[in-house]
Amino acid sequence: MTARTYTRSIPSSWETPHWMPTNGETVRRACGEDFDAVRVTADLAAPALAALGPRTGPVLANHTTRTWVFLVPPGSAPPGRWTLGVRVMPRGAVIGIPPIGATGGRDIHWAVPPGQGVTYADDLNRILTGPLPPTAPARRAGEHASATSTAAAPPPRPRPLSPALLMVGELLLAGHSDTQIAKELSRSVITVRTHLRQIGNLFHAPTQALKAAALLAGGHLPLPPVQIHAPDLAPVDVAVLRVLAGISRDAELPVELRPTGAFLDYVDGLRERCAARTDAHLIALAAAWDLLPTLTSLATAKEQQ
Structure with missing residues (x-):
């Protein structure tokens, strides 16, 4: 799945965000005011970032917690239905914003620093939201049925792996x-x-x-x-x-x-x-x-x- 080609203009406030720290230290900012924040597990975030392309907006990473946070324009990411492993941070939730030069390390840092572009929530949602696992085939009469509805387990691979x-x-x-x-x-x-x-x-x-x-x-x-x-x-x-x-x-x-x-x-x-x-x-x-x-x-x- 590929992201659309961005033709929307980049808000000037996102080129040099006023909410960035100026004293070289990480500051705490509330979600929902200057940006919405979409927290994504590391397993899903890396391929999503590749699919979004070079005009991706600010993205935070934390290797200790194995989570990434995509910052999107405020009010553009209602909780709605995303996918497991993804959470829209509630309005008022506080996250750490590191200085622009923090681009590595195990704790909070910029995977993509501000100034390169904007991630739009609908693009991110479309990339992260995939189909649910296929439903299990119906059981024949007389077979034992589970008390809960389940999806099929990942199908076996017919050939052995290398x-x-x-x-x-x-x-x-x-x-x-x-x-x-x-x-x-x-x-x-x-x-x-x-x-x-x-x-x-x-x-x-x-x-x-x-x-x-x-x-x-x-x-x-x-x-x-x-x-x-x-x-x-x-x-x-x-x-x-x-x-x-x-x-x-x-x-x-x-x-x-x-x-x-x-x-x-x-x-x-x-x-x-x-x-x-x-x-x-x-x-x-x-x-x-x-x-x-x-x-x-x-x-x-x-x-x-």
Whole structure:
């Protein structure tokens, strides 16, 4: 999916924003006054940025929290229905605005500094909002039906993956970052990200959690070894895990977590409670704890081969 060619003029206030700090320190600004803020997980943000093209407006990144924030003109991003992994920050929410020279590091910095262009919310919404997973086929009479409506698990790949993709996938399930995978395999980070993108393209899995789910559901990799016991999880916790893995639709979530709401915050807390390093690791742990049986049947068979 590609963004439209921008023919709209750039507001002069966005070329040299008055809300930028002038003392070289990060300042706190409220959303909804000078800009709206759309928070996006890192897995979705990078391809969205590439699709938007060179006229992208200001974008903040935070590698510690693995979130990016696209700043769009004020009043242009109503909450509405976006997609899981995306949240429109409410009016009045305060975010940190770093100085113009902060373009690197693990904490808040500019992925795209102000002055290059404007991101329009409708373009960003169209790029980030993809189709929901296909619905599961109807069961024949007499078959056991789940109490909840579910979407089909990521389809198995008919051909085995290459050894390179499997090695990257195995480390992804173990909770390694791109940099850690590259170091472990003596590869460049660019090569690792290319392999991860290939896995995502094969399974139509844009996020790391969906990649992990697809690798397990297709029986491409066995369940990872787990040395910790599952914490006490409530039904809503399992529902969040199922949605994160692409097994269920967000209609199974409580109203306050739909369509995105506090979903990202909830996943962050769930990851911490489960001692998971990443979202992909969280899915792998949940599968190993038999909380996601849809993902485990083929993976278990692979493990027993």
